[in-house]
Amino acid sequence: MPDKSKPTIALTGATGFLGSHLMASLLSKGYKIIVLGRSVKDESLYERISRLLKWFGIEKCLRLITCIETDLSLDNLGIENTEYLYLCSIVDSVIHCASDTSFSENKREKVMAANINNLKGILEFSKNAHVGFFHYISTAYVAGSGITYCKEIPSTAKSFTNVYEESKATAENIISGFCQKNSINLSIIRPSIVYGDSQSGRSLKFNALYFPVRSAQTIRDIYLNDLHNNGGLKAAKNGIFIDKDGYLFLPLKIYLPHEGDLNIIPVDYFVNATIKIIENSSESGIYHLTNENPTTMKIVAKYYEQLMKVRGVEIIYGSLPHNALRNPPEELFDRFIEPYRPYLSDSRVFDKTNANLATDNLKPPGFTFDIFKTCMEYAISVNWGASIFE
């Protein structure tokens, strides 16, 4: 049953990774959700949401959801005026989670359109609906590059690692200005890198943390196949072999520019902390949902070796020597992880004063082998997302 004391929330990005987990949790807590989204190809928004709720095992909550097919780039969200006005009359707050998370400079136009141009529609709607709160899901990395201590304050960064960070920082500024002008309370929630559920391993998206692991697994499988089925000549050429313990020795030197951390949080922490912020905040604020005890790639590499029965993975801090000879797996792996490299040895420290206060000091778990194992085994079981809904 919907809890009438709880506000009705309009949610964008409900079919994405963070948005869907947030939606599922809000529904379980009795919130009534208005999902603003799009149909994709032949699948309507309603069908997409139904499919997701089934995956979360909460199909019964479908009745708590109203799906409205909208286009954030159009006036009135692209819907009929009467429907728009009705929506304005029932929505109490907005969570804007929709985002294009591509890092690719090639996709700058698309990323900017999704993350900045589309703000106008949802902000105008928030104003017209006189919402009490606008919650914006941003990223901790709006801090930009070249900074070491990142406070929970508006970003003034000028240089970013990629277009995604840049677009989110710009969006934060636009939203802040708009909300201030229109007296709308604003919470900006800035998670670091989010992986799957720390208990079950379940996840809807398998990039970021997963990508280097998946890349290494792919390279491992290619050479295991060569060793098992094709005589292993190619493997031998690159010093790859199966050692006496049955482990694959795969020389993989991963160069990271300097020592640093990998700041990752599980999606269950993201969801619980975000809901606490939504429920506890009475005024505008910026919140870092980051890990005060970040892991490192050395630890991830160790976990990877243990789980995948591989040896030879080496994390080296420093520049790749000019005359270094890279074997094919290393060359491919370098290319695989290139977009993520800045996050793999990050020296930034994130202030969490606001977040700790608003979340009753809720902390993300440390990244243990068990969590790694649970998450990766789930990822492999759904073929890195390819068979997630099968």
Added chain:
Amino acid sequence: MKNNLNESDKSNLPYETARNCRHYAMCKIDFLGSGVCSSGLEKHFVSYYPQGRMILYEALAEDKIQITEKCVQIADSCNLCGKCDYQCYFLNEMRPTKVMEALKNHVETFVKNGGKIKIPQKDRILTEIQKIVGADWATNDEAITATYSHDLSAISDPKFPDYIVMPDSKEEIVSLVKLFIKENIQYTIRGNGQNLLGFAVNEGVIVDLNRMKSIDFDEKNWLVKIGPGVAAFDLQKQAQKRGYRINAAEPAALLCANIMCSGIMSTFSTTYGINADNFINAEFIDKEGSVFNLNDISSPNLYSYKNLQHNESPGICVSASIRLHPVTNDEKGILVPFENLNSALDFIRDCSVRHIGLALGVVGAEYISTFLSPTKKMSAEIKSIFIDKLNIPWLVVVIGDKYAINTITEMGFPFFDQNLFTSLYLGLPSLKKADWLDLVKELSDDEPYSYLKIKSFAELFETALSPSAALYAKEVDPELRPFFEKLFSGKEMTDLVWLNMYRIMSTRLGRKNPFLPALIYLPIDNNLIIELSEKFRLIAEKHQVDHDFGFITPIDNGKRCIFEYDFFYNYNDKDDIQRIRNVAAEANMLIDDYSVRTGTVKGHPYVLYQGFCRKENLLYS
């Protein structure tokens, strides 16, 4: 005993195979190095090749002819060597040997049971013809005439000629033409029946030029003089042996007929040209039976071009001097992938204008996956991998010397080089199962296909796909595997240069179904090409006909291109034939409309019988 096959025979595999013969004449050339049907080489009539026996079996099954003297000979002359299985399976996944067996069994049983063999009546006309060409080379036996009732075109109705004649010389043809004029006999000249519009079938006399296979190289003058029975594949083979190349169209097409009908075009037309660019001289016999030489000042001006449909044939081309082109030992083929047709067109225009590469062609995922795959089923799977997993809906085939390839590298385009292509081709079965393709797609996020620029990608790709002739051969019928393994162990079948210069890459395109191409000459104007593609698509969808983009090759320094769009159909389905006729009519109207509106678009039907024209007259007048 019944002369024809019974109803149960008609539902069997041999009959189904026979009636699906593409009439592509590929069983007449040795494109797989497996040899050619020995009886065909000896007797020359198409009837003694697998294609002829397929038509013969179909005609018997449908009670169109009776068992005749020649029918018994034709059936008997097949030694069931199985070469046609290799050839036809490679092209169409069909095995004609079952048809050959069924034909032999049927005829043998008929003879054994005392069936009455029909003896054709020799008439006055046949006697006169035989006086000219000899008794062995002219016949009215319906087992022979029936096999000339089809050509490559399936939209025209089959026609049964009265006589088939195979002259051996220009003089014999002159005598024949004079006889036909005197006796008022309709005659049709036939090469290998490769035209797509049904012009090689007719009533009256069919003059098959397949005995006139002379090839005389004049290397000092960079030409080779050929008889009208020489197929493109065979001439290319001879030219290659001597270190030259010709511009060759369909491998089984006879070059003289090809030039006569519409001119030679291939991906090499980018540099070798089209129409009059491809020959130096030709010799004809006109309608009165007089010989003329194209370069004589008093000869008809076949270099001109009239923008008219239904042109009349200028006569019978009895020889042509074909241009030879130099070959360097550093030629290589590459495949450059593109996310959209626009970028692919920009690329070929740029290359063509800057004279980069010898041969250029834009092809779609359907084209490349059909060629690479040994079976229809696999082709569909590979097409979806190209589009969905590799994000390669378009590819440009480039053949060039090392300077051309280096230039393309310098231009920053990632590509599949020859090594990667070989791995891709022979590792295709592994590609179907490759989970890692999703990762490769993600690697393209920042720059499309940038993984192809990784130095050791080729090695990893090869390690991942474990390509081998044996792996590839596993996809074909078990009985044919040893042959295919041997075939793909050789270099030719995976060599992009060889595959393009012999035009083998396009030979599997009709495997799923025969197709009718819409061929157009037009500027490389992206909007125009995309608009026309879209309109062809709409025409096909309106008539519920399967369709796909064929290819685009730039010509004349990028000022124009040849564009082919293909419509597929089942020619054993009368409704489908009617649909394809409607599609052809609408497509031609569309081309006519664009021709008038733009003043630059030329439809291929207009070139018919004007293949000897100067390309400038065709393209710019």
